Amino acid sequence: MPVSLNYIFKRIILSILVILGVIVFSYLLLMLSPGDPAVKWAGNPRGPGATKAIELAREELGLNKPLYMQIVNFIYNFLTGNLGLSIAYKIPVSQVIVSGFAATLELMLFTYFFSVPLGIWLGIYSAINRGSRIDSFIQSISIILASTPTFWLGSLLLLASNSLTGFFPYGRVSSKLALSTGFTPITGFYLLDSLIQGNIQVFIDVLVRLIPPALTISVYPIGVLARVTRTLVAEALLEDYVRAAVAWGIKRKTIIRQFVLRSIVPPVIQISGLSFVYSLVDAMVVETVVFGREGLGSILIDSLHKADFRVTLALAVYLTAFYIIVNTLVDIVQATIDPRIRL
Amino acid sequence: MLLPTYYSRIIYRNLKKTRFKIGVGISTIIVVLAIIAPLIAPYPDEGYGYIPADAGERKLVPPSIEHIFGTDALGRDLFSRVIIGTRTAVIQAVSVIFISLIIGMLIGVCAAYFKGIIEITLNYFIELFMAIPSIVIALFLRLTIGQGLHVVIASLVITWWAWYARISYVYAKSVVELEYVVLAKLSGLSALKIIPRHVIRNIFQALTVQAISDLGSALLEASAINFMGLGLPSGFPEWGVILYEAITERGIEAFLRSPWLVVFPGILILVTTLGFSLVADPLREDLDPRLRRRWKLWF
Amino acid sequence: MVLAIRAENLKIGYLDEEEEQVVWATRGVDLNVEEGESFCLVGESGCGKSTLASAIAGILPPHALTMGKLYIFDQLVIDDSKRNYNGIRGKIVGLIPQNPGTSLNPFLTIEDHFYYVLKDSKNMNKSESRKIAHEYLLKVGLNKDVLEKYPHELSGGMQQRVLIAIALASNVKIVVADEPTSSIDANLRAQILNLVNSLVKEFKVTLFIVTHDLASAGKICDKIAVMYAGRIVEMGPTSIITNKPRHPYTKMLFESIPILGWKRALNPLPGEPPNVIEEITWCSFRERCPLKIEICNKEPPLMLTDENLHFTRCWRFKEVS
Numbered sequence: 017m018p019v020s021l022n023y024i025f026k027r028i029i030l031s032i033l034v035i036l037g038v039i040v041f042s043y044l045l046l047m048l049s050p051g052d053p054a055v056k057w058a059g060n061p062r063g064p065g066a067t068k069a070i071e072l073a074r075e076e077l078g079l080n081k082p083l084y085m086q087i088v089n090f091i092y093n094f095l096t097g098n099l100g101l102s103i104a105y106k107i108p109v110s111q112v113i114v115s116g117f118a119a120t121l122e123l124m125l126f127t128y129f130f131s132v133p134l135g136i137w138l139g140i141y142s143a144i145n146r147g148s149r150i151d152s153f154i155q156s157i158s159i160i161l162a163s164t165p166t167f168w169l170g171s172l173l174l175l176a177s178n179s180l181t182g183f184f185p186y187g188r189v190s191s192k193l194a195l196s197t198g199f200t201p202i203t204g205f206y207l208l209d210s211l212i213q214g215n216i217q218v219f220i221d222v223l224v225r226l227i228p229p230a231l232t233i234s235v236y237p238i239g240v241l242a243r244v245t246r247t248l249v250a251e252a253l254l255e256d257y258v259r260a261a262v263a264w265g266i267k268r269k270t271i272i273r274q275f276v277l278r279s280i281v282p283p284v285i286q287i288s289g290l291s292f293v294y295s296l297v298d299a300m301v302v303e304t305v306v307f308g309r310e311g312l313g314s315i316l317i318d319s320l321h322k323a324d325f326r327v328t329l330a331l332a333v334y335l336t337a338f339y340i341i342v343n344t345l346v347d348i349v350q351a352t353i354d355p356r357i358r359l
Numbered sequence: 360m361l362l363p364t365y366y367s368r369i370i371y372r373n374l375k376k377t378r379f380k381i382g383v384g385i386s387t388i389i390v391v392l393a394i395i396a397p398l399i400a401p402y403p404d405e406g407y408g409y410i411p412a413d414a415g416e417r418k419l420v421p422p423s424i425e426h427i428f429g430t431d432a433l434g435r436d437l438f439s440r441v442i443i444g445t446r447t448a449v450i451q452a453v454s455v456i457f458i459s460l461i462i463g464m465l466i467g468v469c470a471a472y473f474k475g476i477i478e479i480t481l482n483y484f485i486e487l488f489m490a491i492p493s494i495v496i497a498l499f500l501r502l503t504i505g506q507g508l509h510v511v512i513a514s515l516v517i518t519w520w521a522w523y524a525r526i527s528y529v530y531a532k533s534v535v536e537l538e539y540v541v542l543a544k545l546s547g548l549s550a551l552k553i554i555p556r557h558v559i560r561n562i563f564q565a566l567t568v569q570a571i572s573d574l575g576s577a578l579l580e581a582s583a584i585n586f587m588g589l590g591l592p593s594g595f596p597e598w599g600v601i602l603y604e605a606i607t608e609r610g611i612e613a614f615l616r617s618p619w620l621v622v623f624p625g626i627l628i629l630v631t632t633l634g635f636s637l638v639a640d641p642l643r644e645d646l647d648p649r650l651r652r653r654w655k656l657w658f
Numbered sequence: 659m660v661l662a663i664r665a666e667n668l669k670i671g672y673l674d675e676e677e678e679q680v681v682w683a684t685r686g687v688d689l690n691v692e693e694g695e696s697f698c699l700v701g702e703s704g705c706g707k708s709t710l711a712s713a714i715a716g717i718l719p720p721h722a723l724t725m726g727k728l729y730i731f732d733q734l735v736i737d738d739s740k741r742n743y744n745g746i747r748g749k750i751v752g753l754i755p756q757n758p759g760t761s762l763n764p765f766l767t768i769e770d771h772f773y774y775v776l777k778d779s780k781n782m783n784k785s786e787s788r789k790i791a792h793e794y795l796l797k798v799g800l801n802k803d804v805l806e807k808y809p810h811e812l813s814g815g816m817q818q819r820v821l822i823a824i825a826l827a828s829n830v831k832i833v834v835a836d837e838p839t840s841s842i843d844a845n846l847r848a849q850i851l852n853l854v855n856s857l858v859k860e861f862k863v864t865l866f867i868v869t870h871d872l873a874s875a876g877k878i879c880d881k882i883a884v885m886y887a888g889r890i891v892e893m894g895p896t897s898i899i900t901n902k903p904r905h906p907y908t909k910m911l912f913e914s915i916p917i918l919g920w921k922r923a924l925n926p927l928p929g930e931p932p933n934v935i936e937e938i939t940w941c942s943f944r945e946r947c948p949l950k951i952e953i954c955n956k957e958p959p960l961m962l963t964d965e966n967l968h969f970t971r972c973w974r975f976k977e978v979s
């Protein structure tokens with residue numbers, strides 16, 4: 017699909033509108049769902065301080081003003097990162113989300129670092145051996161991988177790791193080790209942080225603990241990319257320019273590299289982007305409940321237990337924004353790669 | 360071509376493929392199980408979540424002849440729960456897909472058919488709802504309206520309809536530009552007639568294939584929501600809920616002591632999802648005639 | 659006299675999607691193309707022209723079945739079901755594809771196209787290939803800027819010229835052109851055909867050209883073969899075929915050509931070509947033939963080659979001319 021600069025400009029405008037839209041949508045959810053919005057905003061407080069907390073929430077939301085003013089106010093607060101303190105954590109909501117993002121993103125990037133190339137490779141290999149036994153095998157494997165419930169697989173991996181190696185990869189880093197070596201988080205990406213501090217022990221510990229959850233999350237991107245890449249390569253091989261290249265005597269290896277694989281790069285990037293945002297939710301499901309790691313998953317669980325609407329709404333907005341930003345970036349990258357698009 | 364003959368031709372053509380046959384086999388078994396589940400479950404009441412009178416003596420029994428999948432922490436027969444859970448699985452997946460498909464198709468087709476401001480607005484909402492993760496919607500609904508099947512289905516439908524709307528929009532866009540549709544429009548035929556007669560009929564095939572292939576993902580997402588404790592309440596006959604009770608509620612260490620609670624429901628989720636995908640995959644490949652042939656690298 | 663292309667009872671069919679039936683696209687083609695000759699294949703669409711051209715260029719798809727023999731300069735490339743184009747593609751036979759718009763890789767510049775072709779057929783490096791590319795682009799009437807361009811930046815006519823240059827650049831001995839003018843503007847067609855013609859003459863290349871455009875084919879070709887339903891029904895030197903056709907089908911084909919300037923009342927070919935699935939030994943044209951007689955239903959058509967190497971497959975050749 018040819019994309020133009022104009023299209024990209026439109027995408028960016030649309031992204032901004034969508035992010036504003038999801039802020040409005042979350043506010044309306046808060047207003048229109050059953051229950052007093054002020055009570056919800058205050059986190060269903062009980063006990064002596066409750067009335068005061070609810071009063072405060074009412075003021076914060078500006079519930080005595082007309083609805084559109086409330087919405088404008090809410091958008092303003094959101095954009096300025098001024099959503100008040102999280103009920104569950106007692107620190108500013110945006111700070112909560114950012115710290116969780118770093119942890120989950122580290123896991124995600126680590127996962128995609130190996131699963132995207134692996135998935136693509138499987139797909140290519142399977143397509144150029146199409147019809148063979150190895151192709152059937154790869155197809156079956158990738159369809160099974162994409163059908164696996166990750167939270168289940170994660171538990172089994174944990175069980176396997178525990179009973180085979182005696183190691184129980186729970187949490188992001190051994191707190192004993194972190195304390196004894198004086199490891200302190202800086203960016204929230206522990207791999208990076210430990211490297212910066214030259215703390216190899218922690219680095220290895222963090223790495224080892226990343227592997228089981230990363231393997232768990234990787235099944236979806238591997239499965240999906242293998243399947244999609246296979247179809248894309250199969251389609252590309254039917255292009256007229258591949259036939260022409262064959263007739264001109266270009267060698268098979270060159271045809272595959274320069275004629276077939278080049279053309280699948282933009283759609284593969286697009287699929288990887290889509291699957292990345294899908295896997296983010298996957299990561300949220302497994303990282304905390306199964307692997308005891310902090311991250312967006314633990315934020316989700318804590319918001320559930322503490323009825324933290326502020327964080328819930330912030331999650332909705334930030335995750336949507338993340339989705340939109342990743343997709344827009346993917347579109348722009350795609351457009352730069354494709355020579356048919358003049359930037 | 361008549362739709363039934365069209366589908367029977369496709370099915371005939373694909374029945375030669377082993378994977379398709381396996382998929383049809385699995386899906387049929389799952390659907391039949393869903394229908395007759397209470398007849399098969401040895402302890403149907405426990406399957407529905409009732410705690411047996413003698414619960415104290417049979418908590419967390421490992422798989423045995425009497426309880427082939429073992430029992431859970433409240434002494435319920437796991438096999439019965441898993442079998443009855445088939446029904447919930449099918450209901451969840453099918454209703455999410457069906458409702459989303461209907462809503463999405465109508466909105467997508469309208470966006471393609473009515474140009475101008477309607478098209479722009481609808482596309483904006485499609486874009487918006489596609490971007491919101493269903494798990495957060497589930498959390499929100501869980502906090503405001505509580506738990507239940509409707510919560511799971513609603514939180515998935517709220518985002519999934521947009522996906523079908525997008526697909527319908529893309530397909531319908533090319534259909535509404537076909538000459539005879541334009542002519543029908545010019546001749547004053549009302550949209551109410553043109554849309555079902557020409558537009559929807561033309562895009563229906565591709566959409567149904569897409570819907571079938573999404574059944575598995577819907578099941579995976581629904582059970583993930585339940586696994587997090589966001590959808591169905593504890594004790595509900597649903598695979599994600601059983602896993603929730605085994606892991607989320609009791610902590611991961613507890614699972615190490617009673618792994619059967621996790622292994623069996625998980626396998627069923629996997630097999631069911633796999634069955635749906637195996638049916639859908641060849642059908643999807645069939646939509647692209649160029650890919651139908653058996654093929655090998657020839658140069 | 660050296661034969662560049664020789665086909666002996668060449669049959670090519672395609673397996674259908676269910677892999678149950680074979681659609682035969684050519685059903686026994688015998689043909690000789692001499693070195694240096696321009697050979698033209700004409701016929702209605704669907705009669706198997708592209709299939710034959712693909713067989714010579716070595717790009718039959720994997721679901722194609724072959725029988726009979728095909729030689730390219732004495733190398734047996736099709737030997738019944740065995741196909742072996744080692745050392746042929748790009749070295750002896752080059753291709754000018756049918757659709758210029760889709761036959762160039764949209765992700766590569768024109769320079770890269772030349773580079774990959776010349777690297778693999780002539781072991782050239784980037785700068786050598788650039789020099790050759792430049793030289794050949796000049797020959798097809800394009801200038802150097804085209805090298806840096808991507809295919810979509812060129813017009814259809816320019817793309818076709820580039821394709822001609824690529825096909826010739828690796829010094830092939832035979833060029834196969836499958837309807838090289840079918841998808842470009844009508845006013846450019848004659849130009850492109852003349853260009854192809856002058857270049858093949860200049861490089862002494864054998865040209866195997868498939869075309870609809872009978873009028874121009876007559877101008878540039880030494881020999882014409884007329885194909886009908888997978889068989890060659892008439893073949894011979896151009897002047898004979900155009901002036902004194904002996905097959906009723908050839909006559910009908912020529913009568914349906916619009917003549918330049920004023921359009922003769924178009925005489926569309928009546929009837930439909932026969933279904934290619936059936937095995938036919940009788941004259942496949944007889945249902946549509948205005949001159950059909952008793953014997954046409956009884957016996958396979960008479961095959962006759964006269965002293966001018968004029969071949970016909972018809973009982974009624976005398977009545978036609």
Ligand SMILES: Nc1ncnc2c1ncn2[C@@H]1O[C@H](COP(=O)(O)OP(=O)(O)O)[C@@H](O)[C@H]1O
Binds near residue numbers: 682683701707934
């Ligand atoms: N790649 C293919 N796969 C299957 N059938 C084909 C293929 N190419 C051509 N055919 C069939 O072979 C016959 C001859 O086609 P073709 O050689 O393209 O004719 P022409 O070039 O004279 O129009 C047609 O009936 C066509 O349907």
Ligand SMILES: [Mg+2]
Binds near residue numbers: 704708
């Ligand atoms: Mg053709």
